[in-house]
Amino acid sequence: MQxxxxxxxxxxxxxxxxxxxxxxxxxxxxRQKLEEGLRDLDEGRTYTxxxxxxxxxxxxxx
Numbered sequence: 001m002q003x004x005x006x007x008x009x010x011x012x013x014x015x016x017x018x019x020x021x022x023x024x025x026x027x028x029x030x031r032q033k034l035e036e037g038l039r040d041l042d043e044g045r046t047y048t049x050x051x052x053x054x055x056x057x058x059x060x061x062x
Contacts, residue, residue, distance in 0.1 A: 007031060
C-alpha cells in the first residue's frame with residue numbers, strides 16, 4: 001500500500017510540465033474519490049442500479 005506521500009509524488013510525476021495548481025488538486029481529488037469507491041466496494045457498501053433508480057424516483061421497495 002502506498003503512503004500519501006508516495007501517491008502525491010506519483011501524481012506529480014505524471015502531470016505535464018505546464019500543469020497548474022488546479023490540475024494537481026483535481027488529480028488528487030479524483031484519486032481520493034477512487035480510493036473511497038474501492039474501499040466502499042471492498043466493504044460491501046454498494047447499491048444495484050435498480051436500487052439507485054428507485055431511490056431517486058422516490059419509489060421504495062415494499
